[in-house]
Amino acid sequence: xxxxxxxxxxxQASALISAGKFLxxxxxxxxxxxxxxxxxxxxxxxxxxxxxxxxxxxDQVFVNEIVDMASAPTIRQYDVDSLPQLCRNAPDHGYTILxxxxxxxxxxxFAENAPNxxxxxxxxxxxxxxxxxLEDLGKTTPKVANGLTxxxxxxxxxxxxxxxPPDQYAQIDIVNLFQxxxxxxxxxxxxxxxxxxxxxxxxxxxxAEFLTTxxxxxxxxxxxxxxxxxxxxxxxxxxxxxGKVEFYAPVFQGLxxxxxxxxxxxxHEFQAALPKIESGITFSCNCILxxxxxxxxxxxxxxxxxxxxxxxxxxxxxxxxxxxxxxSK
Amino acid sequence: xxxxxxLHKSLDISPPWNIVRVREDxxxxxxxxxxxxxxxxxxxxxxxxxxxxxxxxxAWRHVNLGGCRCVVHAVPNTESPPLPWVGEPGMPFTHGMxxxxxxxxxxxxxxxxxxxxxDITVADLWKFKHTLDSGKAGLSGGNATTAAIPxxxxxxxxxxxxxxxxxxxLDGSAxxxxxxxxxxxxxxxxxxxxRVITDPEVRVLKAYELQRYFARYEQTLGHELAQLSKL
Numbered sequence: 001x002x003x004x005x006x007x008x009x010x011x012q013a014s015a016l017i018s019a020g021k022f023l024x025x026x027x028x029x030x031x032x033x034x035x036x037x038x039x040x041x042x043x044x045x046x047x048x049x050x051x052x053x054x055x056x057x058x059d060q061v062f063v064n065e066i067v068d069m070a071s072a073p074t075i076r077q078y079d080v081d082s083l084p085q086l087c088r089n090a091p092d093h094g095y096t097i098l099x100x101x102x103x104x105x106x107x108x109x110f111a112e113n114a115p116n117x118x119x120x121x122x123x124x125x126x127x128x129x130x131x132x133x134l135e136d137l138g139k140t141t142p143k144v145a146n147g148l149t150x151x152x153x154x155x156x157x158x159x160x161x162x163x164x165p166p167d168q169y170a171q172i173d174i175v176n177l178f179q180x181x182x183x184x185x186x187x188x189x190x191x192x193x194x195x196x197x198x199x200x201x202x203x204x205x206x207x208a209e210f211l212t213t214x215x216x217x218x219x220x221x222x223x224x225x226x227x228x229x230x231x232x233x234x235x236x237x238x239x240x241x242x243g244k245v246e247f248y249a250p251v252f253q254g255l256x257x258x259x260x261x262x263x264x265x266x267x268h269e270f271q272a273a274l275p276k277i278e279s280g281i282t283f284s285c286n287c288i289l290x291x292x293x294x295x296x297x298x299x300x301x302x303x304x305x306x307x308x309x310x311x312x313x314x315x316x317x318x319x320x321x322x323x324x325x326x327x328s329k
Numbered sequence: 330x331x332x333x334x335x336l337h338k339s340l341d342i343s344p345p346w347n348i349v350r351v352r353e354d355x356x357x358x359x360x361x362x363x364x365x366x367x368x369x370x371x372x373x374x375x376x377x378x379x380x381x382x383x384x385x386x387x388a389w390r391h392v393n394l395g396g397c398r399c400v401v402h403a404v405p406n407t408e409s410p411p412l413p414w415v416g417e418p419g420m421p422f423t424h425g426m427x428x429x430x431x432x433x434x435x436x437x438x439x440x441x442x443x444x445x446x447x448d449i450t451v452a453d454l455w456k457f458k459h460t461l462d463s464g465k466a467g468l469s470g471g472n473a474t475t476a477a478i479p480x481x482x483x484x485x486x487x488x489x490x491x492x493x494x495x496x497x498x499l500d501g502s503a504x505x506x507x508x509x510x511x512x513x514x515x516x517x518x519x520x521x522x523x524r525v526i527t528d529p530e531v532r533v534l535k536a537y538e539l540q541r542y543f544a545r546y547e548q549t550l551g552h553e554l555a556q557l558s559k560l
Contacts, residue, residue: 088441116459118440121515122542169549172510227520228506229513254521315514 026307027061040147043130047308054296087119091163095170098127129311180258234319266294284324389416421453467528495536
């Protein structure tokens with residue numbers, strides 16, 4: 001069955017909801033508020049990678065219809081205390097789509113603790129971090145939507161657990177154009193969204209001082225090698241005076257990071273890096289920082305479409321990375 | 330067998346240690362026992378025992394007595410091998426209970442099920458698991474609970490959990506090219522844990538965890554399994 005997936009009008013999305021479809025919907029808060037109750041989860045964001053290219057729209061929503069399923073998906077709303085049950089509640093065979101509002105308690109808790117959730121990495125979890133239009137930062141908060149109740153919340157996370165038939169399986173992959181650069185290795189003594197003291201090249205150092213004195217382009221993330229998967233931590237702000245660097249995802253104690261090598265042409269290199277996907281993409285999202293730093297508005301990233309987000313979820317929280325889910329037989 | 334002998338046997342308590350006090354009214358379906366070193370004949374169970382210094386007394390959940398939770402109160406000791414009815418300071422369980430839980434974890438029983446079967450709290454189980462994962466406590470030294478090695482299907486290409494290949498993957502002495510993102514994350518996490526885990530039995534737990542992942546996703550891990558067979 002072909003899925004109704006793409007950027008569409010609020011009335012088109014409403015029609016799908018009214019038809020009882022199971023949907024993941026991304027859109028501006030005012031757009032989500034206009035949708036009827038039904039079998040959908042969502043989050044706020046007005047940035048999209050549409051079939052025509054990168055786009056900012058407040059009057060349209062991006063819809064992913066779930067068509068592959070063994071039985072009806074289950075929608076679950078989590079607070080910061082129940083979120084660790086995410087994978088335990090997930091179907092034994094299937095996957096979970098998770099939406100978390102940026103800057104809320106679920107965001108930081110998931111980012112720091114997800115690797116230790118029961119059954120994490122065993123059951124596939126894909127998703128995204130809801131955000132706001134950059135002009136609205138500080139005026140409104142990112143929110144998730146529970147389509148069953150119509151409630152929008154900046155304090156909860158929302159998930160859809162999708163059971164799959166035995167002959168189908170879910171696979172999560174990433175496209176990350178950033179590779180570790182030639183510079184020194186960086187390690188941290190503790191896990192967190194901010195750091196100052198660290199070890200660089202085996203010597204005690206301060207990261208803020210290091211970035212400032214070496215005039216490092218802070219659009220480049222820190223990159224760690226997870227057994228072959230290059231995982232970014234993006235730099236949010238550098239306070240040289242306070243000797244502190246803030247990140248969009250936590251750095252983890254024990255892992256070794258490097259400043260990424262620059263990416264010359266995101267669109268060109270992205271197309272070269274994207275593997276041939278024969279079965280089609282069920283869900284994908286890309287990072288707002290890639291959208292901004294690589295100036296993706298109006299540009300297409302191959303045939304990959306979806307929300308442009310304040311963080312990506314491929315099992316754990318990711319930064320500056322495209323995440324996609326495929327269902328294969 | 331006398332009742333007191335049965336109780337000592339059930340809780341794996343033997344001389345010179347002795348049960349000096351029992352209460353069954355401190356919690357619903359709960360029996361609390363106090364254990365101290367036996368010094369001669371006394372009023373309780375026919376033995377004279379040294380009193381437990383209250384300031385040093387600790388309590389741990391021990392193996393259940395039938396349908397009742399059992400809490401042992403005693404002073405931590407440094408007997409080697411560790412006594413089954415005593416625990417480490419700060420840990421929620423006795424060594425006997427710890428080994429029983431570890432055996433269930435090794436067999437892949439879900440944490441929620443372990444809590445239900447043994448009537449223990451999720452918080453205590455997570456504390457126990459975190460302490461093992463961070464290398465701050467071990468399981469070795471006592472009578473190891475033998476795990477039933479899961480019977481692999483005759484057509485399975487996944488090595489047994491006791492195969493040395495898992496330890497090699499976990500300590501980084503063997504590397505393979507991995508395609509599955511979930512496995513890349515899992516192996517990274519397990520390697521981080523293995524860096525700080527020195528206890529042999531806890532390291533075996535991690536090997537079983539990794540083997541279970543391969544067994545679960547055998548159909549999609551052809552690329553990785555083909556490399557294992559050549560290591």
